[in-house]
Amino acid sequence: MxxxxxxxxxxxxxxxxxxxxxxxxxxESRLLKWGGAGLAALLSTITAIVSVMLIVGLLKAHSxxxxxxxxxxxxxxxxxxxxxxxxxxxxxxxxxKTGTLTGGVDIGEHFPVNVGSFVSSxxxxxxxxxxxxxxxxxxxxxxxxxxxxxxxxxxxxxxxxDEDTRSVIAxxxxxxxxxxxxPNPPDRISALGLLMLxxxxxxxxxxxxxxxxxxxxxxxxxxxxxxxxxxxxxRECHGKDLTGGVPGQLPPLGPDLHFVKEWKFEEFLTAMRxxxxxxxxxxxxxxxxxxxxxxxxxxxxxLYEYLAHLPNA
Numbered sequence: 546m547x548x549x550x551x552x553x554x555x556x557x558x559x560x561x562x563x564x565x566x567x568x569x570x571x572x573e574s575r576l577l578k579w580g581g582a583g584l585a586a587l588l589s590t591i592t593a594i595v596s597v598m599l600i601v602g603l604l605k606a607h608s609x610x611x612x613x614x615x616x617x618x619x620x621x622x623x624x625x626x627x628x629x630x631x632x633x634x635x636x637x638x639x640x641x642k643t644g645t646l647t648g649g650v651d652i653g654e655h656f657p658v659n660v661g662s663f664v665s666s667x668x669x670x671x672x673x674x675x676x677x678x679x680x681x682x683x684x685x686x687x688x689x690x691x692x693x694x695x696x697x698x699x700x701x702x703x704x705x706x707d708e709d710t711r712s713v714i715a716x717x718x719x720x721x722x723x724x725x726x727x728p729n730p731p732d733r734i735s736a737l738g739l740l741m742l743x744x745x746x747x748x749x750x751x752x753x754x755x756x757x758x759x760x761x762x763x764x765x766x767x768x769x770x771x772x773x774x775x776x777x778x779x780r781e782c783h784g785k786d787l788t789g790g791v792p793g794q795l796p797p798l799g800p801d802l803h804f805v806k807e808w809k810f811e812e813f814l815t816a817m818r819x820x821x822x823x824x825x826x827x828x829x830x831x832x833x834x835x836x837x838x839x840x841x842x843x844x845x846x847x848l849y850e851y852l853a854h855l856p857n858a
Contacts, residue, residue, distance in 0.1 A: 548606065551736040552599035555592055562589035595740065602743030606734055609693040611685035611753045614677040620715040628716025630841065631709060632668075635777060638836040639665045639696070646717070647724035648731075652696045657796060660738030660747065663696045666727040669720045679714045685753045692730040698750025699795070704776040706760035748795070765843040770851030773844060777837065787855060797831040805852040813849045814842065 562585050569581030618624070632646060642649045648667040653660065666688075671679060678689040683705065686698030705713070734742070741747045761768050774780070774787075782799035784790050790798030805813060812823040817838040820828045828834050840848070 548603055548734060548739060551739055552596055552603060555596040555599055559589050559592040559596055562592060598743035599736070599739050600743070602734075602739035602741070605742050605749065606693060606739065609685075609687055609698070609750070609753070610691065611681050611687040612755060613675070614680040614684075616676050616680060616711070618676045618711045618714045618718070620718055624712040624715035625719050627709065628712035628714070628719075630844070631705070631713050632716055634836055634838075634840040634844075635702075636668070636713070637839075638833045639700075640668050644723050645669070646720065648727050649724070655796075658737060658741075659735055660741060661695075661732065661734035663732045664727060665696075666694075666731050667724050668717050669723045670726040671717060672722065676711075676714050676718075679717065680710055683710050683713065686750055687753075688730075690729065692732065693750075695732050695734070695750065699748060699781070701751075701776045701778055701781070703751050703754065704758065706758045706772075709760060709776075763843075765846035765850065767847070767850040767854050769844075770847035770849070773840075773848050774851055777848075782831075787852070797829075799832070802852055803855055803857070805849065806855070808849075808853075810846060810849050810853075813852075814845055817845055 566582045566585030566589060569577055569585055572578045572581065632640075637646065639650050639652060640646045640648050642665075646668040648665040650665040651662055652665065653663040674682075674689050682688050682694060682697065684703050686694040686703070688694055738747065760772050763769060779799075779802070780787065781795065782790050782797055783802050784794075784799070787802040789801040790796075792798070808816070808823055816822045816828065817834050817840075820834045820838075822828060837848075838845075
């Protein structure tokens with residue numbers, strides 16, 4: 546509701562400027578009549594356009610909806626183990642700050658401009674959520690109360706297979722509540738963010754999907770590595786073809802990953818585990834190697850095999 550103040554304030558300013566322009570037009574002084582009315586008309590036109598963009602942005606911010614899945618996750622030991630593998634090597638990058646998956650990271654602070662506050666949720670306080678609620682939040686970025694989880698829809702969490710998503714849910718269910726619950730709603734978009742959203746300058750996130758997603762057999766192969774790449778956020782920084790980020794995408798701009806072809810698997814493994822490449826250079830802090838490096842040796846091998854066999858650009 547707080548976001549309603551932005552377009553309301555802009556409309557109020559537009560009204561005041563329009564009224565001022567009419568008053569100036571009635572003045573006897575030609576300078577005041579033409580100068581004042583002209584300036585007021587210009588400014589009121591600008592604020593009117595801003596108002597429209599803010600209203601469009603507000604509508605977009607509340608337009609996302611997705612059906613809630615109906616399911617009950619078994620929560621087997623194997624599911625819990627697999628769910629921990631995924632959360633350790635993916636979800637924890639945003640959802641772990643002071644405690645395991647207790648959230649509290651404001652991803653908005655890493656954006657180049659202040660488009661809002663986007664605080665990662667405490668995933669240990671989901672007791673009132675159904676398994677379907679959690680599935681919908683991961684797959685389509687819509688929380689239990691229908692709020693658009695903006696950053697979730699920018700990530701590739703929606704590409705996790707149905708079974709891996711259930712495994713994540715099983716692991717989250719196994720965690721005891723810890724830390725403070727996340728404020729509701731967790732995202733608070735700024736006036737600039739609404740304006741940019743209304744102008745089409747911010748991404749609307751991955752489309753809502755009800756499709757069944759399956760994964761290939763888990764193995765240290767390029768085929769399974771391609772699946773890992775699909776849900777890890779490598780392409781968000783390194784480009785859709787992994788040939789490097791391009792201006793205009795959300796930062797950071799990652800380098801062309803074809804250089805991995807020059808590495809041996811042991812060198813790749815060491816780089817992901819220590820943050821130091823085969824040439825002795827430290828990998829930049831913007832690359833979440835600490836999180837990616839938590840994958841099992843087999844999963845890292847699969848990732849390596851896929852990168853090492855990328856077609857030449």
